[in-house]
Amino acid sequence: xxxxxxxxxxxxxxxxxxxxxxxxxxxxxxxxxxxxxxxxxxxxxxxxxxxxxxxxxxxxxxxxxxxxxxxxxxxxxxxxxxxxxxxxxxxxxxxxxxxxxxxxxxxxxxxxxxxxxxxxxxxxxxxxxxxxxxxxxxxxxxxxxxxxxxxxxxxxxxxxxxxxxxxxxxxxxxxxxxxxxxxxxxxxxxxxxxxxxxxxxxxxxxxxxxxxxxxxxxxxxxxxxxxxxxxxxxxxxxxxxxxxxxxxxxxxxxxxxxxxxxxxxxxxxxxxxxxxxxxxxxxxxxxxxxxxxxxxxxxxxxxxxxxxxxxxxxxxxxxxxxxxxxxxxxxxxxxxxxxxxxxxxxxxxxxxxxxxxxxxxxxxxxxxxxxxxxxxxxxxxxxx
Numbered sequence: 001x002x003x004x005x006x007x008x009x010x011x012x013x014x015x016x017x018x019x020x021x022x023x024x025x026x027x028x029x030x031x032x033x034x035x036x037x038x039x040x041x042x043x044x045x046x047x048x049x050x051x052x053x054x055x056x057x058x059x060x061x062x063x064x065x066x067x068x069x070x071x072x073x074x075x076x077x078x079x080x081x082x083x084x085x086x087x088x089x090x091x092x093x094x095x096x097x098x099x100x101x102x103x104x105x106x107x108x109x110x111x112x113x114x115x116x117x118x119x120x121x122x123x124x125x126x127x128x129x130x131x132x133x134x135x136x137x138x139x140x141x142x143x144x145x146x147x148x149x150x151x152x153x154x155x156x157x158x159x160x161x162x163x164x165x166x167x168x169x170x171x172x173x174x175x176x177x178x179x180x181x182x183x184x185x186x187x188x189x190x191x192x193x194x195x196x197x198x199x200x201x202x203x204x205x206x207x208x209x210x211x212x213x214x215x216x217x218x219x220x221x222x223x224x225x226x227x228x229x230x231x232x233x234x235x236x237x238x239x240x241x242x243x244x245x246x247x248x249x250x251x252x253x254x255x256x257x258x259x260x261x262x263x264x265x266x267x268x269x270x271x272x273x274x275x276x277x278x279x280x281x282x283x284x285x286x287x288x289x290x291x292x293x294x295x296x297x298x299x300x301x302x303x304x305x306x307x308x309x310x311x312x313x314x315x316x317x318x319x320x321x322x323x324x325x326x327x328x329x330x331x332x333x334x335x336x337x338x339x340x341x342x343x344x345x346x347x348x349x350x351x352x353x354x355x356x357x358x359x360x361x362x363x364x365x366x367x368x369x370x371x372x373x374x375x376x377x378x379x380x381x382x383x384x
Contacts, residue, residue, distance in 0.1 A: 103165070106300070110135045111162050132303075136161040139295055139302040144311075146253070146290060153226040154253045160187035164296055169198070176201040180291060189226070191218040195257055199288060209281055212259035227252040256287055 056067060108114040112130025115121070121128050137158035140146050150158065163183040179198040184190075195215045202208035219225040228247040235243050249255075260280040263269055269277070294302060301307035 107163055110299075134159050135303055136164060136295075136299065139299045140253075140291075142302045142305050142308055143290060143294060144308070146287065146295075149251075149256070149287070150253045151226070151251060157187065157189050157226055157254065160185045160189075164291065164299075166292055166296055167196075174200065178292070180288060180296075188220065189224045190220060197257060197259070197288065199285065209262075209285060211262055212281070212284065214257045214259050217254060217257055222247060226250075227254050227258075256284065259284055 167179040197214040200211040229250040
């Protein structure tokens with residue numbers, strides 16, 4: 001029998017299903033410096049993704065026809081899902097029109113444009129302000145996560161906030177993208193009347209963020225910029241004039257209006273840097289979602305603190321369901337001894353002292369804004 005030629009053997013080897021290129025093999029090839037061969041292999045392996053393994057084709061014809069019919073069922077379900085999405089979108093548009101006059105009335109009353117029914121203010125009553133002062137600032141601070149981002153300097157700026165709302169992008173391909181708009185009264189801090197932030201979302205089912213754009217804040221002076229701390233340098237003996245200053249970044253809610261830069265080509269940055277960028281984007285988007293889903297839709301509940309109480313009640317209910325109860329007639333063998341109880345009390349006292357120190361350092365000694373307990377009133381009540 002004549003030996004097979006080289007091309008015939010190569011074809012048989014290429015068709016051999018047992019032929020595999022493992023990650024170790026690829027690493028060895030890369031270490032050898034043969035980048036062209038590695039690139040060719042990666043390209044060939046990429047084409048194999050999603051290709052049939054041959055299992056279905058090996059099944060009896062009757063089984064194959066059943067599987068084919070399952071595909072028809074799946075298509076029908078996909079059609080229903082598309083119909084559902086279309087109806088949901090239609091409902092959202094319908095109810096957005098119904099929400100609009102209510103949202104406008106709320107904002108007009110907050111800003112003193114109109115008066116709430118039944119409220120009569122005597123003429124010349126200078127001690128009665130228009131609308132509801134600090135409404136949006138208090139609503140933001142009463143949300144637990146946002147409260148951690150808002151500093152005392154931010155509070156002064158946010159007291160000029162007159163509205164927060166969401167706008168959709170007009171382009172059809174930007175259906176999932178959105179813009180958050182913050183309106184401010186004239187203030188001594190920055191020149192902007194509005195600050196906006198737009199999230200450009202991808203078409204992926206997981207709503208990947210393609211890009212984030214925000215309004216640059218035009219601070220009126222360095223001393224009014226709450227995102228930096230101005231430090232004066234010491235002057236030399238005999239030196240005259242204005243002391244030189246140095247600006248250092250500081251924590252502020254308004255840093256959120258400087259979104260993390262998203263590179264055009266993620267392959268050009270290191271993996272560790274990419275992970276840090278992804279974490280920063282997730283944190284950034286979390287703030288947007290809180291404002292979008294909580295504050296904008298129900299600002300009244302966050303201003304009064306009722307929404308915070310509902311959240312805490314839900315957490316308590318969830319915790320109580322997780323807690324295991326000791327069945328009647330049984331004792332807990334793992335209950336701590338008296339000595340252990342004493343040590344736990346000592347630890348709790350230490351934690352209390354530490355918490356007091358933290359409260360003094362942050363200037364906050366009372367409960368969170370808007371939270372109601374037996375010894376404190378909501379923040380909006382304390383300010384009136």
